[in-house]
Amino acid sequence: MYGNDPNMSKQKISIHEVARLAGVSKSTVSRVISDKGGSVSHETLEKVQKAIEQLGYRKNIVAAGLRTQKTYMVLVMIPDVANPFWSEIARAVQDTLEPEGYSVVIGSTYWSEERESRYYELAQMARFDGVILNSVTDNIDLIKNLGVPAVLIGERSAAQNIDTVGTDTLQATKIGMEYLYETGHRKIALATSDHGSERYLSLRARAYKDFLHEKGLPFDPALLFSVNLDAEGGRELAKQLLGLQNWAERVDSLFCGNDIVAITAMNELRKYGIIAGIDLSIIGMDDVPASSQTYPPLTTVRKPRERIGVAAAQLLLRRMQDPLGAVEKHLFPGELAIRDTVIDRRKKR
Amino acid sequence: MYGNDPNMSKQKISIHEVARLAGVSKSTVSRVISDKGGSVSHETLEKVQKAIEQLGYRKNIVAAGLRTQKTYMVLVMIPDVANPFWSEIARAVQDTLEPEGYSVVIGSTYWSEERESRYYELAQMARFDGVILNSVTDNIDLIKNLGVPAVLIGERSAAQNIDTVGTDTLQATKIGMEYLYETGHRKIALATSDHGSERYLSLRARAYKDFLHEKGLPFDPALLFSVNLDAEGGRELAKQLLGLQNWAERVDSLFCGNDIVAITAMNELRKYGIIAGIDLSIIGMDDVPASSQTYPPLTTVRKPRERIGVAAAQLLLRRMQDPLGAVEKHLFPGELAIRDTVIDRRKKR
DNA sequence: CTGAAAGCGCTAACAA
């Protein structure tokens, strides 16, 4: 009549109740529920399991963590969950960490240092076993002093002594250039940002120049457009291009720093009757979801978001087991997503 | 030489060390750090604070939670983080819960029941103070037995006894229809899914019929297209429309069940020379990011993702304080996002 | 206002 309702959903049932019902000690129950395979006789094992079943007992991992110093929680700190680039990385991390028993907390910093430090605080309150992050500030000392294994996502050279995974921008740019070259383009323009602080952006410019040199093509400074990598930059780019004398004879293709720029530039140029894929070749970078929905669909260099996420997760897993192992860095190549904005000029020759 | 470095980042410093340094008891330190404003003299308060500062002490909220039965963690269970619709809701939840001291865990179920139950397990392991979720199964009993305050996101009628927030699909459909009507359209077609299980989808059809009736317009069953709400459905829709006899005379506008359908249909129709916003009006639903990047940009009915997220978070906050309060339900109206795919036919009259 | 002691639910020596 009292307490014999197995469906009571209140989780008042702890290891203690299980022990009582099974007629064993708490430690024995503990041995059963902590998968460490502590030595328990087959007989008692069954008794305990039956009691657990009967009471609907659930292990309280938070309490367990207090003792073992593990939380089975990992923080993924990224600039913006709602941005597909980052959310897809987060998803990949989640997918590889959860089967290992970890829960993933996603924190959006919205590029704000203040929000970043709030997450660092959290991390220091012993909430997480590990952290995967993309920091605005790249305050390496801060990250190293977190007292928690950390993996960086990005491609900053500042981070010398810390695990890193990211995209190989040099290669990603080159692969796009190469594709333009193969399809018969010889007058390639580049649109990218020259934001001083974000030094990795100029990697695109470096790859561009290297490429021209390698192919023995002339470098025309007027074809290196400097714009912000957002929608505004795309419109600006269209304007700059159109402002160029004899532009149609000087450029046959446009390599854009990212897809947003490519898409807005493309839409802007159309207003002047210039159609991407017909009058001018355009190629973007990132492969955001919108890129396949534009008209015509955008050819672009895809950044391997999934691989990045998976690699970061695996690296963290390793680092959590062996905090003192050698620092690793992984740069993944971009992949060409061929759609309809690059003209095949070989046919025309 | 040993241990006298105040910057040692290992968080070995607990309440105990602080107490020693400040020359008080652990309880006193506890009173200081738990914002409950326990009575502490101004003098000791200062001593303790100084000690905390000096040692770089951080409160271990996990340990505290063991005692207080609070984890300050909230689970947001959604079908897919990488889908903008859901990630924006998650972001809003995060933005309103974090200032209250909660950490938000985002869990993606990918529409799988199995993954859902894994999260229910987690919730039962006393990890979370509350849960905000969109369930595939809508197993209300299960959710109620979680033993944790829960708020549902969606618009399922099944959920009678549980807090819910969602979009008012009936109204959202109507507002789009109304806009078409205002701009002079009288031959409106609707494309939606008739998936039996997802009964809320047929809300669109209901709103459609109601609207026609209200305006005294005839209902032509051939103009109610039934397609899946994905890219494939969009192409299918284009095919069906084109297959209709005299379609150009029978329909002047197309209301699509969601943006994906609208965008793919629009791109497909263009192949036959039919341009949205010129030859045919098209309107979507959701306002996904890609919608503003299409050419022409898509007019659509925006679902108030942010408001939904904020409301869900606030509701959960309330429910966590008062678990027995009356069940609440909030449906938010859709908003028109006017862009370029709807023709203003009034001019032509 | 402050301290001592008990305990949240679990794990980890150490005995038995």
Place this chain on the structure above:
DNA sequence: TTGTTAGCGCTTTCAG
């Protein structure tokens, strides 16, 4: 193989 005894770091009576 099992039970006993201490804690993990914090909060919370209950005295003083």
